[in-house]
Amino acid sequence: xxxxxxxxxxxxxxxxxxxxxxxxxxxxxxxxxxxxxxxxxxxxxxxxxxxxxxxxxxxxxxxxxxxxxxxxxxxxxxxxxxxxxxxxxxxxxxxxxxxxxxxxxxxxxxxxxxxxxxxxxxxxxxxxxxxxxxxxxxxxx
Numbered sequence: 001x002x003x004x005x006x007x008x009x010x011x012x013x014x015x016x017x018x019x020x021x022x023x024x025x026x027x028x029x030x031x032x033x034x035x036x037x038x039x040x041x042x043x044x045x046x047x048x049x050x051x052x053x054x055x056x057x058x059x060x061x062x063x064x065x066x067x068x069x070x071x072x073x074x075x076x077x078x079x080x081x082x083x084x085x086x087x088x089x090x091x092x093x094x095x096x097x098x099x100x101x102x103x104x105x106x107x108x109x110x111x112x113x114x115x116x117x118x119x120x121x122x123x124x125x126x127x128x129x130x131x132x133x134x135x136x137x138x139x140x141x
Contacts (some may be wrong), residue, residue: 001070008063015060016128018053019091022098023121029105030114042106049102057095064088079141080134087131094123 022045029041068075075081101117104110112120133139 001067004063004067004070008060008067011056011059011063014056015053016124018048018056019095019098019124020121022048022053022102023117026098026101026105026112026117027114027121030110030112030117038105045102045105049099053095053098057092061088078138080138084131084134087127087134091124091127091131094127 025041025045025048029038029045032038032041068081097120101110101112101120104112
């Protein structure tokens with residue numbers, strides 16, 4: 001069980017690293033004015049999304065559900081776990097939004113400016129804080 005928990009945490013850290021850096025690349029991509037820079041960001045974003053963030057998300061979910069199903073009656077009896085799972089669902093939506101924005105930037109369809117992406121970049125921080133507090137503190141209502 002501790003091995004599973006360790007791999008879950010490692011995968012989650014890698015996933016968040018991708019989710020923290022990818023929107024930062026969007027900021028620079030949206031600010032770029034020359035084709036060489038835009039092409040470079042397209043490659044960097046694609047590699048980060050498909051080679052790091054997405055596999056890490058899949059591993060996080062795999063290990064997380066493995067832990068959950070190993071003791072489902074206990075975990076689902078607590079409100080904090082249900083809220084945490086809801087926040088993970090929001091994180092998956094955020095991940096999907098990154099994919100959409102990445103494709104829009106790649107294809108020249110982006111209508112968002114660098115300021116939007118700077119704000120968008122802060123959303124996973126809020127989710128991370130909430131998820132960690134729920135899972136470590138396990139607050140009682």
